Amino acid sequence: MKLRSVVSALWLALLCPGTLAWGQWPRSEADGYRLSVASERDSVPYACGEEVRFVVTLSQDGAPVWEAEIEWRVTKDTWTPKKEGTLSLREGRALLAGGSIADPGFLQCAVRYTTPAGEAVEAMAGAAVDPERIEASMPEPKDFLAYWMREKKKQARIPLNVRVTPLDYPADTTVAVFDVQADCLPGAFSASYAYPKGAEKGSLPALVTLNGAGVKSSRTDWTVHWAHDGLCVLDFNVHGLPNNEPESYYRDLENGELHNYYLAGRDDRDAMFFHDMVMRLLRALDVITSMPQWDGRTLFVQGCSQGGAQAIMAGCLDSRVDLVCAEIPAMCDHTGMTVDRTSSWPHWVQCPDGEPDARQLEAARYYDVVNFARHVKAPTYVTVGMIDSVCPPTTVYSMYNRLPCEKHILRLSMGHIQSGEGEENSRRAMKAYLNRLREEE
Numbered sequence: 001m002k003l004r005s006v007v008s009a010l011w012l013a014l015l016c017p018g019t020l021a022w023g024q025w026p027r028s029e030a031d032g033y034r035l036s037v038a039s040e041r042d043s044v045p046y047a048c049g050e051e052v053r054f055v056v057t058l059s060q061d062g063a064p065v066w067e068a069e070i071e072w073r074v075t076k077d078t079w080t081p082k083k084e085g086t087l088s089l090r091e092g093r094a095l096l097a098g099g100s101i102a103d104p105g106f107l108q109c110a111v112r113y114t115t116p117a118g119e120a121v122e123a124m125a126g127a128a129v130d131p132e133r134i135e136a137s138m139p140e141p142k143d144f145l146a147y148w149m150r151e152k153k154k155q156a157r158i159p160l161n162v163r164v165t166p167l168d169y170p171a172d173t174t175v176a177v178f179d180v181q182a183d184c185l186p187g188a189f190s191a192s193y194a195y196p197k198g199a200e201k202g203s204l205p206a207l208v209t210l211n212g213a214g215v216k217s218s219r220t221d222w223t224v225h226w227a228h229d230g231l232c233v234l235d236f237n238v239h240g241l242p243n244n245e246p247e248s249y250y251r252d253l254e255n256g257e258l259h260n261y262y263l264a265g266r267d268d269r270d271a272m273f274f275h276d277m278v279m280r281l282l283r284a285l286d287v288i289t290s291m292p293q294w295d296g297r298t299l300f301v302q303g304c305s306q307g308g309a310q311a312i313m314a315g316c317l318d319s320r321v322d323l324v325c326a327e328i329p330a331m332c333d334h335t336g337m338t339v340d341r342t343s344s345w346p347h348w349v350q351c352p353d354g355e356p357d358a359r360q361l362e363a364a365r366y367y368d369v370v371n372f373a374r375h376v377k378a379p380t381y382v383t384v385g386m387i388d389s390v391c392p393p394t395t396v397y398s399m400y401n402r403l404p405c406e407k408h409i410l411r412l413s414m415g416h417i418q419s420g421e422g423e424e425n426s427r428r429a430m431k432a433y434l435n436r437l438r439e440e441e
Contacts, residue, residue: 030119032061035070037111038413039127040095052098052127054109056087064092071112074098078108078389079342087111104130105341106386106393125413126386126393134397137343138335140371147269147366148278148317155185155279162287164193167220167244173197175227177220179243180234184283186276188240191284194223195232195293204232204293205434208284210303210310211235212418213262213330213345215254217243229427231300232293236284238277238306262306262346267359269366274331278317278367281310285318298322298437302426304418305330305345305391308382312369312399315376323433324380325426328388328416332395334364344395373399379406381429383422390416 028035040053056072058065073084074096087094098107110124141147161183169177176197182189195204209222220243223233237243239258241250265272285301288294300323301314308329315324336343337356343349349360365371380403384396393411400409410425 028121028123030121031115031117033065033113033115033119033121034059035111035113035121035123037096037109037123037125039109039125041127042413043411045128045131046100048102048104048130048133049100050129051100052107052129054096054098054125054127056089056094056096056111058089058092058113065089066091068092068113070094072096072109074107074109076101076108077106077342077392077394078387079392082107098127101129104133104135104394104397106131108387124387124415128386128393128411131393131397132401134394134401136370136398136402137333137337137339137341138365138368140374141362141365144366144371145375151185151275151279152282152317155282158183158185160283160286160290162290169220169224171221172224175224177224180287182283182287184240185279186240189236189280189283189287190218190240190243191234191236191287192218192220192223192243193232193234193288193291194220194227195291196227196230199232199293201292202295204230204295205298205300205430206288206291206294207231207233207300207302207430208288208314209233209235210281210301210307210314211238212303212305212307215239215241215258215261216250217241217245220244229430231430232288232291234284234288234291236280236287238280240276240280263348266348267357267363269363272363272367274367277310278313281314282317285314285320289320298434300430300433301325302327302430304328304422305416308391309369312376312380313372315378315380315405316372316374319377321378323429324376324378325429326380327383327418327422327426328385328391328412329369329382329396329399330391331367332369332391332399334368335361336395336398342392342394344391370399370402373402374404376403376405379429379433380408381425382407382409383412383419383425384409385412385414385416387414388416 068089070087108126112122163181165179167177178193180191218235218237226233301311302325303311304327308326309331311326330345332344
């Protein structure tokens with residue numbers, strides 16, 4: 001594919017939710033040119049009906065480009081095309097009127113400039129419009145909690161039967177590392193476990209780290225990374241697969257029997273893949289609290305995307321969870337199309353002839369993080385990507401606004417990317433919680 005075609009494909013991906021590969025982003029610099037766009041009021045939300053404006057800048061080798069033509073498009077929630085056109089920049093800068101929206105949500109502005117050499121640079125920014133007024137698209141099913149309590153009781157009848165195998169981890173001699181197996185309702189359970197060497201029995205706060213989408217091993221390196229914060233850490237495999245196999249093993253599964261696993265059984269709340277994921281999530285909390293290193297009182301959960309969804313689910317379903325850290329959480333507001341709004345990954349509900357599939361719609365509500373959020377009691381820290389088309393910010397806020405607990409949200413000017421800012425937000429939250437505990441002693 002020629003460069004021009006690649007750029008065109010990325011431009012389309014920028015504006016069409018779900019088509020841009022996770023972690024990939026069109027470039028904002030080429031041939032010495034740098035393009036940027038930002039909401040005129042980056043940190044202060046707009047009100048419904050108020051005009052949203054974006055500041056566009058273009059430079060070459062650090063100096064403003066005197067005159068240039070910029071292509072632009074403004075959408076609501078990276079979903080509904082709203083306005084598009086061209087914009088003339090003067091002295092490297094222009095103010096773009098993005099219009100207004102009558103309902104709470106987010107406007108995203110995408111801009112593109114083609115250099116004299118034919119290279120293209122793109123940039124994107126988001127603006128919040130009354131985000132704390134965003135409602136859930138549907139109510140919680142009447143038997144929502146009863147259903148999950150019933151599933152928990154089924155699993156509680158299965159003994160843990162934890163098996164812990166030490167692993168040789170020469171990359172870091174300060175941390176003890178293990179492979180863990182256990183029994184659970186779906187069958188196999190596997191995880192990586194780590195803690196600082198020499199930790200005394202009953203001395204460490206516990207952290208369960210939660211995986212994003214994909215077919216892979218539990219993250220041994222990730223447990224070691226977080227163990228340096230003085231925690232005992234468990235990272236479990238949502239599929240129950242053996243850990244630390246060759247990459248080809250997981251790739252073959254992802255391309256074969258586990259291809260599009262996240263759509264499996266979406267017509268039936270009991271048969272869909274995520275039922276087994278939730279059961280393994282709850283078993284992970286059982287396993288880590290059975291470890292001798294756990295201090296017996298402090299349990300954190302942290303995850304990004306699919307893992308962020310699991311963090312909220314854990315906070316709802318297990319009262320032992322003390323702190324929830326959910327970075328750009330997926331699986332929020334699956335039923336957005338019922339109010340003419342976008343929904344989040346994995347976009348379960350099909351709409352043949354413009355109407356949502358009734359069975360899929362009903363099943364999705366039992367896995368909608370909006371409904372789990374209503375019952376979280378632990379302090380919860382959330383991050384949201386202002387230009388995220390995979391887990392659009394409106395879907396995240398529809399969940400966040402339902403949280404009845406102490407809560408905090410950090411808006412990030414990024415797409416669907418696991419970021420250092422998100423991780424650091426989680427780390428600060430955990431440290432602050434532990435400091436409060438020490439002050440109370």
